[in-house]
Amino acid sequence: MTQNEKDSVKKKIEEEILLTQEQISALKEKVKPIAPDCSLGRLTRLEAMGEQHMNNKILEESKIKLTRLKNALLRVDKPIFGICIECEEEIGFGRMSIRPESVRCVECASKM
Numbered sequence: 851m852t853q854n855e856k857d858s859v860k861k862k863i864e865e866e867i868l869l870t871q872e873q874i875s876a877l878k879e880k881v882k883p884i885a886p887d888c889s890l891g892r893l894t895r896l897e898a899m900g901e902q903h904m905n906n907k908i909l910e911e912s913k914i915k916l917t918r919l920k921n922a923l924l925r926v927d928k929p930i931f932g933i934c935i936e937c938e939e940e941i942g943f944g945r946m947s948i949r950p951e952s953v954r955c956v957e958c959a960s961k962m
């Protein structure tokens with residue numbers, strides 16, 4: 851990647867970190883325990899619990915993504931940034947601009 855490309859990926863990482871942090875705080879609100887005495891009907895309550903389960907899953911994934919993004923931000927100025935950890939080839943600007951937290955190229959990631 852050229853310096854310009856790295857700069858734009860870095861900007862992307864910073865934006866994604868902010869977005870992910872916002873998403874995490876919004877999700878934390880949603881996964882608060884449902885009060886047992888709430889006036890919801892049984893079915894509505896089951897739906898609410900299902901939704902909460904989903905949100906918990908998304909929350910866990912968001913936390914992992916945030917950690918990866920923060921790691922990417924630490925690497926972005928180093929020569930190893932954008933190099934696949936498996937085959938040591940360049941991951942390429944296309945993939946890095948979509949998923950800046952990537953540490954593997956498309957080929958190696960698909961073998962996982």
Ligand SMILES: [Zn+2]
Binds near residue numbers: 935936937954958959
């Ligand atoms: Zn690779």
